Amino acid sequence: MQAGTQKIVVLGTGGTIAGLAQGAAPGRYRAAQKPVDELLAGVVVPPGVTVQVEQVAQIDSKDMDLAVWQALLKACRVHLAQADVQGLVITHGTDTLEETAWLLQALLAPRQSVVLTCAMRPADAPDADGPRNLADALAVAADPKAQGVLAVCAGRILGAQSVQKLHSSRLDAFGSGEAGDMGRVRQGQVQWLRACVVPAPLASVEAVLAASALPRVEIVLSHAAASGAHLDALVDPDTAARHGVAPVRGLVLAGTGGGTLHHEIEAAARRAQAAGVRIVRTTRCADGWLQPRAGDEFPALPLSPVKARLALMLDLLGR
Numbered sequence: 001m002q003a004g005t006q007k008i009v010v011l012g013t014g015g016t017i018a019g020l021a022q023g024a025a026p027g028r029y030r031a032a033q034k035p036v037d038e039l040l041a042g043v044v045v046p047p048g049v050t051v052q053v054e055q056v057a058q059i060d061s062k063d064m065d066l067a068v069w070q071a072l073l074k075a076c077r078v079h080l081a082q083a084d085v086q087g088l089v090i091t092h093g094t095d096t097l098e099e100t101a102w103l104l105q106a107l108l109a110p111r112q113s114v115v116l117t118c119a120m121r122p123a124d125a126p127d128a129d130g131p132r133n134l135a136d137a138l139a140v141a142a143d144p145k146a147q148g149v150l151a152v153c154a155g156r157i158l159g160a161q162s163v164q165k166l167h168s169s170r171l172d173a174f175g176s177g178e179a180g181d182m183g184r185v186r187q188g189q190v191q192w193l194r195a196c197v198v199p200a201p202l203a204s205v206e207a208v209l210a211a212s213a214l215p216r217v218e219i220v221l222s223h224a225a226a227s228g229a230h231l232d233a234l235v236d237p238d239t240a241a242r243h244g245v246a247p248v249r250g251l252v253l254a255g256t257g258g259g260t261l262h263h264e265i266e267a268a269a270r271r272a273q274a275a276g277v278r279i280v281r282t283t284r285c286a287d288g289w290l291q292p293r294a295g296d297e298f299p300a301l302p303l304s305p306v307k308a309r310l311a312l313m314l315d316l317l318g319r
């Protein structure tokens with residue numbers, strides 16, 4: 001593609017990157033206030049690139065839901081189908097960025113770049129980190145080696161499969177654990193540490209767009225001095241009916257260490273499985289994924305609990 005003909009579309013969804021402290025209680029801020037076109041004011045755009053913006057949503061990503069994901073999936077699909085679009089940048093809250101990144105990767109598996117970025121400080125902070133992150137995300141999206149869904153924060157490029165928010169307040173809040181960073185951005189220059197690999201899509205985007213709800217999957221954490229009572233209550237169809245919610249179709253057991261379960265949780269999970277609830281296992285450890293092994297009573301997924309939940313939801317949606 002000729003220089004000057006590449007387009008990057010920036011999709012705004014809210015988050016702290018669009019947050020404002022002005023008007024909020026002292027020491028606080030409100031996420032998702034500033035429109036995405038205003039976030040780009042003064043941000044350096046890579047040479048030869050034009051930027052188009054679209055406000056897809058304006059939410060605090062702690063409240064991410066199916067409707068916003070559907071709107072985002074539709075917008076991504078429309079823009080990625082344009083021949084002159086080199087890549088997309090999505091401004092997003094940090095809280096659930098890793099879930100959106102994984103979902104987009106699993107459903108779109110884009111050959112172009114889709115780069116999520118964010119901030120830990122609101123847009124009107126004197127030392128706001130959003131403009132730098134946005135400039136870095138544009139540089140990555142414009143890089144010919146960028147492919148698939150990536151996250152860019154604090155000069156680090158992270159893959160959708162492994163990115164996780166690991167710190168509640170640091171500017172450098174994300175990591176990829178032993179999977180390692182994909183690369184970094186220094187003074188606007190992209191340096192790759194490994195090649196982008198885009199796996200095949202895991203599920204049909206059409207099925208997600210057509211769904212009025214995703215199959216209900218809950219996460220149960222195993223810990224010391226546990227009981228199986230909450231797990232029994234979770235999967236009880238009468239309890240679900242009383243609360244006017246769908247019955248649980250799947251459970252992610254976030255086990256200790258190598259995916260081990262307290263014996264009370266294990267017994268309750270066995271009862272749920274016998275009642276037809278799909279069960280998968282992962283680890284509550286922030287790093288080191290479980291390796292699936294043939295013959296496991298509760299199959300292991302090499303994903304964090306929140307991503308394993310999405311994987312199970314997508315799998316159940318197809319059944």
Ligand code: ASP
Pocket residue numbers: 014015016017031059060061062092093094095096118119120
């Ligand atoms: N609660 C905010 C959000 O996820 C946090 C952030 O963006 O840093 O939208």
